[in-house]
Amino acid sequence: MPVLEILEYPDERLKQVSTPVEHFDADFQRFVDDLEETRLAGPGAVGIAAPQVGRFQRVVIVDVSKMRKPVSNHGHLVLVNPEITDWDGHAMGREGCLSVPDYTGNVIRAERIHLSAQDRHGAPIEFDMEGFEARAVQHEIDHLDGRLFLDRVVSRRSDVFRRKVYKKS
Amino acid sequence: MNDWIMLTVVGADRPGIVAALTERLFEAGAHLGEASMMRLGSSFTIMLMVKSEAPPGTLAGLLEPLARDMNLRIHVDPVEGGLHRHLEPDVRITVHGADRVGIVARVTGTLAEAGLNILDLESDVGGSVAHPIYIMVIEGQARHGIRALEQVVEPLRREGIEVVVHAVDTLIG
Numbered sequence: 001m002p003v004l005e006i007l008e009y010p011d012e013r014l015k016q017v018s019t020p021v022e023h024f025d026a027d028f029q030r031f032v033d034d035l036e037e038t039r040l041a042g043p044g045a046v047g048i049a050a051p052q053v054g055r056f057q058r059v060v061i062v063d064v065s066k067m068r069k070p071v072s073n074h075g076h077l078v079l080v081n082p083e084i085t086d087w088d089g090h091a092m093g094r095e096g097c098l099s100v101p102d103y104t105g106n107v108i109r110a111e112r113i114h115l116s117a118q119d120r121h122g123a124p125i126e127f128d129m130e131g132f133e134a135r136a137v138q139h140e141i142d143h144l145d146g147r148l149f150l151d152r153v154v155s156r157r158s159d160v161f162r163r164k165v166y167k168k169s
Numbered sequence: 170m171n172d173w174i175m176l177t178v179v180g181a182d183r184p185g186i187v188a189a190l191t192e193r194l195f196e197a198g199a200h201l202g203e204a205s206m207m208r209l210g211s212s213f214t215i216m217l218m219v220k221s222e223a224p225p226g227t228l229a230g231l232l233e234p235l236a237r238d239m240n241l242r243i244h245v246d247p248v249e250g251g252l253h254r255h256l257e258p259d260v261r262i263t264v265h266g267a268d269r270v271g272i273v274a275r276v277t278g279t280l281a282e283a284g285l286n287i288l289d290l291e292s293d294v295g296g297s298v299a300h301p302i303y304i305m306v307i308e309g310q311a312r313h314g315i316r317a318l319e320q321v322v323e324p325l326r327r328e329g330i331e332v333v334v335h336a337v338d339t340l341i342g
Contacts, residue, residue, distance in 0.1 A: 047342035094339040139342040
């Protein structure tokens, strides 16, 4: 299985919106394997999206099950045509990207999401996710819509006054 | 050859300082690197990495008219270093409490002993004139682990300083 070439910002193709996967054929299965191989070759990437390797189809891989400090997770996930159908809360966390070397920044994401998708063979799947796993899925789905975390970076100052503080008033 | 310069600029805040300064540097053929610019009190402050073929003295001379026009204090210092040398923080510490003398020394001294290397610190004084509050956000590396930091902040909490240690797990995706 080959490691695919990662597109790096400011490559215009990273802004392209990906199209739904319709054929779960042998070619697609091979691609998913190559995409996983590419993720594992990266420096500690917990996720990867097809457009990062120049294939503009709605498929991402997320796996936060091997973190040094364990987090809530659903194991190794291949998510085809994923859609976030509900979300709740927000939290700030630090993100980087295989497509944006030597830069990390703080990004606000939903804390909990409900996700509908298909597995790599086309069967429908659904998950309730939270925390780091929910963040990873949101980061990868952004790629499918031509968006990078750079579009969402905020100053750390935004984190100082948490919602708890606002509620006092 | 390392020809990076750290440019320090301080002056009464007004619109247009950044635009005027960077335009002058652009005309001088200088490249800009990483920067921190913000309003502190009623001053505007700039720390800016500049790479220039002109020697520091020449660059200072080029900026002299701007300093005069906008009433800015400008320092030009050659520095070691360069781009692409980021260190990744693995901890964020938020601190707040009633403002009082020595709070920064108390908190940062305690954290330094427990292995904290500060990469970035922002602090502010809010509240009212009668009851000022101090707020600080630190990002850094916990060289002896996050547990070590959590343990030493406990006594600070008993002194009425709210200190929260958050692990920062950078997501790469």
